[in-house]
Amino acid sequence: MKHRRLTIPAAIALVAIAPTVFAATIAQSGSAKGASWKPYFRAHSLNFPMIFRAHHPGPAWVLGHAKELGLTPAQQKTEKELTIHMVGAAKSAVATLKAKYADYAKDAAQPNPSSQQITADIKSVGKAQIGVGTAMIPYHLKAYAALDPHQRAIFRKMIPAARTNPA
Template identity: 40%
Template sequence: MKSVKVLLSSITAILLLSASSAYALSLGQLETMSPSQKKQAQQYFRSHSLGFSSIFKRYHPGPYWILKNKSAFHLTPEQIQREGQLKDEMAMHTIEDDRALQRAYDKYEKDAATAHPTLATIKKDIIRVGKAETRLGWEMVPYHLQGYALLNPAQKVTYTQLAAKTWAQDHRTPNSNLQQR
C-alpha cells in the first residue's frame, strides 16, 4: 500500500512539473516574441477564432483589458495579481491552441496535396481543423468571465460602461458610429 502512495505522489509531482514547465515555456515564448510577431499572432487569432473579438470580447473584454484600465477600476493588489495570472494563463493556452490549429491545417494541406486523397482522411482532417478552430474560439471565454467575476459590484458597473465606451471609440468610422462585421 505504501508503494502505491509513493507511486501516486511521484506521478502527481511529475504531472505538476510538466504542467509548470509547459507554462513557463509558453510564457517564455510570449516574452521573446517581437512586437510584429505578437501582432501577426493576434491577426491570426482574430481570423480563426469564430468572431471572438467582434462578438464576445465586445461585451467581455477580459483580464488584459481590466489590467490596462486598472486605475479606472481601483483594483486591489490581490485583484491585480489574480487578473495578471488569468492573463498569463490565457495567453499560454491560446498560443497552444493556435499551434494546434496550424498543425491541423498543415496536415489537411499535406493530405489534400496527395495524388489520391481518401474521403475518410480528408473528412478527418476537416473535422480536426474545425475542432481546433472551435477550441481556439472558445479558449479565452472562461478567462474573460473569470476576470469579470473578480470585480466587486461597483467595479462591474464601471466595467459595463467602460466596455461600451471603448467599443464605440475603437469602432468609430468617418461614415458611421459602429463598424459592420
C-alpha cells in the same frame, strides 16, 4: 515542341510540390517570435474580438483600467495571472489549428487521397478552429468574476467605451 515538353514536366513538378510548400508555410508561420499569433487568432477566432470581447473585455483590459475600477493589489495580481494563462491558451489553440491545417494540406497532396482521411482532417481543422474561438472565453469571464459588485457596476458602465476602444 521541345519547349512544351520542358514546360509540362515543370508544371507537373510544381503541382506536385505546391501542397508540401503550402503545408510548410502554414507550419512555419507560427514560429516567428513576438505577437505573430495575434493576427492568426483574429482571423480564425470566429470573430471573437467583435462579438464576445466587445461585450466582455478580458483581464488585460481590466488591468488597463485598474485605476478607474479601483483594483486592489491582489486583484491586479489575479488579472495578470489570468492574462498570462489566457495568452498561453490562445497561443496553444493557434498552434493546434496550424498543425491541423498542415495535416490536411499534407493528406490532400497525396496522389489518391482517402475521402475518409480528408473528411477527418477537415473535421479536425473545424474542431481546432472552435478551440481558437473559445480559448479566451473562460479568462474573460473570470476577469469579471474577480471584481467586487461596485467594480462590476463601473465595468458595466465602461463597456460601451470598450466596444469603440478595445485596449
